[in-house]
Structure formats: structure tokens, C-alpha cells
Amino acid sequence: MGLLSNRITRESLKPGDHIYSWRTAYIYAHHGIYIGDDKVIHFTRRGQEVGTGTVLDLLLISSGPARSREICPTCAAASQDPHGVVSSCLNCFLAGGVLYRFEYAVSPTLFLAKARGGTCTLAVADHDDVVVHRAKYLLENGFGCYNVFKNNCEDFAIYCKTGLLVVDHGIIGQSGQAVSIIGGPLAAVLSTPLRLVTTNVYGMAVTAVGVYCASRYGADIGMRRDVVTVQVEDLTTRLANGLLQVVESQISISPARQSPQIVSQ
Template sequence: MEGTSHTIVAIDKEDLKPGDHIYAYRVWGLYSHHGIYVGDGQVIHFSNTQQALDEIANENPDSLIVEELDENPKSEPCEICGYIVGGSPGMGVVKSCIEHFATTYQLYQYNVSLIKFWFMPNGTCCPYQSKPLEEAVQTAYAKLRTGFGNYNLLTNNCEHFATFCRTGRKFSGQVIPTRLPAGVKPEEVPIEDLEKIAAGEDI
């Protein structure tokens, strides 16, 4: 399925494989949130810590969630997944039930051509070759333990995290339009510079 379809790929929970990169739209489709499915109905994902808590609280008001994060994180576990906060306080890598992640989600695509990449919506695919799925799961769990640095919407976001787990390289198509100089079109920028922009680096 990956690398062949030119449309957004929706997927059911029953069809997910450990290591799949999934995403879900937030705020009426203005941006997408990304994570790595690790099996047993759970997803490892990365976001601003308070943002993660707010999203889970808003979407699952009856769930027991992390109530507060400070120097000594205090949490009450989800009755199903235990809601694990990974890394040091403020790192923002978490593991949760897929129901906490989203109720509807799509499958992110890898190894797409540059032509396809430009025609697809931002934040749905990546031109890089993916590692084996089991390696993506291992990387996601490693970052759950150690963190992924400080969350930054433009330079270190959830798509950066998920693509790093799958390829070993940070990539976020969502940030390209925002980080380009004013008046510059993506097709006018050398591919090497676009890769830096997508990775959250300066050019």
C-alpha cells in the first residue's frame, strides 16, 4: 500500500501493524498529529507536554489522565493503558491507547516520489525510505525512555518524531510552507535545502 497510492490512506485499528506511522487531523484539519503504532492498541507519540494532556483530556473527558507535570510528575494511569509519560519531565514522548491518540487516523506513506510528494497534502508522506517496522518500534520505545528533546512546532514536532523512528532522519512536510522565506515557492528551493527545512534545520 505504501508508495503506490496517490490518495490519503485511512486505516482501521484491526489492520494496523506494529511500526506503522499514523496521523490524525486536529483543529478542523489545520494540522495533523503523528505517532508510531507499537501494537496492543497503543501508540507512542510526541508533543508539547501540556498540549498532549489537553488533547487527551478534551477528547476523553472520562479517562483518568496525567493531571499535572512539574519537577515530580504526578499521574493517575488510564485504566486501560496506564498512560505512560516517557523521558524526563517536559520531554513530551508518551505512550497511550490509540483511542487517546485519535478515533480516526490515516497511514503515513514512505518512499514516495518527489512529484507525488508535492501533490499530496502536507504531513501525509515522506520521500525517504523506511526502515523495517520492527526497528521503528524499537526506536519509539527508546525515545519513550530518553525523550526527543524540547517540542517545537517548526523544528522538533510530532511528525519529526515519527519520521525519525521510521527512517532515522527527521522530516516534517507540514513545516515546509511556514519555514520558507516570504515569496519563495518550494519548487524554487534546492532539494538539499528543502531537506534541511523539513528536518527543522536552518539554511
């Protein structure tokens, strides 16, 4: 695994891999699940969408359909899918970018060493066949309303890999790159009061980095306490009925995962 990100070759891909490719001058990456036979299932901005109301709506275009002069025959039918979860060939998914693999169950040291979010998580991934099943099921049933910060392509891929969802998204979902986008300015704001007691630029920089790392670590899906395990067959029903935010009586602790699990009704 690379320190900044984990670049891989196509030959090393296997079904169930969470892959991504950087877009928009490395501001944002597009994520998906490789299911074999040169196919990737991923969540796009097509269909119902909630914007941020900021300039980011113009910048973060990586989860939209790849802009190309030609649409390959493999992906032509998928381009008509209205709900946002689509199947594409690997070439169309990469859109000319480089292939990277998202890593799971990394150590806290390695997680913090990676300055950029959206490349790895402390959470443990499920078996590859379970991951592929979730991705294919959501291809047929959708993954709800796209939102840059609360429900984006990385959130989709992480759910497929772990079955975990944030109960109350608040500002952000489980996306590491969304945390990075928010965490940088947040760290700068929180370190600003130091100017009242010191003019040491290095001290303020260290504090800002510390706040940024702490925000990334605490918001990671593997560390958060506000996550639940949701069966994919139950997820689409809850999304359709707006029942993702569950009451405490509906949550039980899964001994195997030591994480909350929604009890199907």
C-alpha cells in the same frame, strides 16, 4: 494511497506504522508510531517546550494531551510522564479523529501531487522492528525539547522510521506539515514582485504554487543534504549534551543509505 492522504482501517495496522490524525480543523495533524497491542508511542507538548512566540502557540494544540472527559485506565499512568514521549491507546491517540498512515519512499510525482505536507516523504523507511525499537527506547529516554517547527510529533515519528535527523534545524526540522505552514505564506511573498511586471492573476498563482511545491520538495527529509543518520542510543546522549549539531569530522557517508551518518564516540 489517496491523493490527499491515506486513510486506513484499524485492521490494516501493523507494528512500526507511522500514523496520524488531523486535529484543529485540519490545520495540523498529530503523529505517532503504532507498536502493536492497540498502543501508540508519540511525542507531545508536555514537559519542556519552546514556543513560536506567535498566535500559532494558541492554535497548534494537537500535540497536547487529548481533551476528554475521561482518561482511560491504559493511558492514566502515561499522562504523568514529564518528558513528552508517551504511550497511549489508539483511541486516546486519535482523540475522536480519523486514522491515516504516513507513506514512505513515494515517487516525486506523487509527492508533488499531494498539496498538503505531513502525509508522505521521499525517504525510505527502516525495518518495522527497528522502528518499534527506536520508539520504545525514546519512550524511556525522551526526544529532547518540543518545538512546533523544529522538533515536533512528526519529526519524532520520521526519526523513528528512518533514523534521520537534520544537523542544523535553522528555521524548520524535517516536519512536512511545518514546511506547509511556512511555505504557503512564503510562496505568496515571493510571487508578489510579479505585480510589478504583470497583473495576470493566473500567472502569479502558478508562480506561487511552483514556489510552494519547490519549497516542499527541497525541504523533504528524503532530499535534504543536511541530514545525518543517528543511532537512537547515541541520540539521547547528544540531546542531553546539546551535541546534535556535529562538526564535519564526525560525519561519514553510509554506503547503504547514501546519507551522512554520525560516528559514535
